[in-house]
Amino acid sequence: MIKVEYVGICGSDVHGFESGPFIPPKDPNQEIGLGHECAGTVVAVGSRVRKFKPGDRVNIEPGVPCGHCRYCLEGNITSARTLILWRHNPLRGALTHYLCHPESFTYKLPDNMDTMEGALVEPAAVGCMPRCWQMLNRVEDNYSGSRLYWFDDVASVQMPGRNGNCRR
Template identity: 80%
Template sequence: MNNSKAILKTPGTMKIIPADIPVPKDDEVLINIEYVGICGSDVHGFESGPFIPPKDPNQEIGLGHECAGTVVAVGRGVKKFKIGDKVNIEPGVPCGKCRYCLEGKYNICPDVDFMATQPNYRGALTHYLCHPESFTYKLPENMDTMEGALVEPAAVGIHAAMLADVKPGKKIVILGAGCIGLMTLQACRCMGATDIVVVDVLAKRLEMALKLGARHVIDGAAADVASRCQELLGDAGADIVFESAGAQATVKLAPYLVMRGGKIMIVGTVPGDTPINFLKINREVSIQTVFRYANRFPVTIEAISSGRFDVKSMVTNIYDYEDVQRAFEESVNNKKDIIKGVIKVAG
């Protein structure tokens, strides 16, 4: 067996280099990685470097954290897995000791070791990867490893919908129909909501939103979004507004769409200082940020396995591992056509 890994040599340049095959610790499994999803954070890292730059300028930077593959070795203390199991991983390993971990909110652990960022910046774009048994999940027989890799972004949508307490009958607006917005749409559908409006400026994304269950879509570049949402949902507005574009413009728009006593869920990563018109939400509207997920992988895997959550149809581009440079260049330069790209490492 030979191993290699794709690293970010400099912003805009990926390079595949030789790597040792890691040896699993007692509580780890060794996985032959088959698919890696390209996340928006990976694209940002490719363009500009990591969101949180390493303190050491010589730190090796890996990209990729949405991954799945097959177990090829197990540590001597591993009990849940055997060689040949199809698995995916939860890419953040928390400390397990702090207040947040002990309260079950390990996604906000200040010492989490999350792939492709601090402290180790190890990426999933490699043939062989070790990961703790406790954050590894066996895939059902009817799920393949491409679907397994996409559990991670789907779990973001599930987490957002569950935090928002989505229920049948709720009126929902989703701002942004990129991967996470569409995952949030599907999560809301899984939880029984049907009156869902999706807003974006790209036609291909709006077409996909309709395919995945949105009742209405709005081209944000061509319409007055607030007026159109009132026409579709009523003058009161939406029970829940999900901001999933990660843009200041959509954050500013959200208060004009939500009803009294409603919720604004900030799912996207919004840069900089963003003014909010608090007079528009001064009727017990709540604003909550959504950070990754906690305890959501099992329910997300079940939703995909049952057929209620379709991640595969969102994949528009599949790249070979050797074409990793092209994969990221196209992800940057062809955003209007790419909804979700994945890299086939092995299999």
């Protein structure tokens, strides 16, 4: 169980609040939860949890994939056949006091990162994605026929700092 300390308000949250669901299924009667960019402190763990203990500062992957389709097995979880997002049932959004999240999609924050910064990891990673895709396309053009492996969001978050575009 995570005590939520910071939650970002994404443009998709604003859109969902003002206009209703826009990610399929677009059921106008569907209740949506707000918030998916969050970080907090672990306050309790289940008996099978091994990576975390109470007091750990963490952030979460905002979607929980099925774990067994072809995309999940290849590590491409954002393309999973079933991807439960924090805005849809049963998760109901991270704009709450406490939430439970699967261990494998929860990430411990580095010692030098507080939970406010931790809540910004996901939007920063999303902001870097266009540049990452440009770089991958360039690599594909130069090394066609080779297999490319994607890296996690934390690697893409480091890019703006290296390019001098990230200021604290």
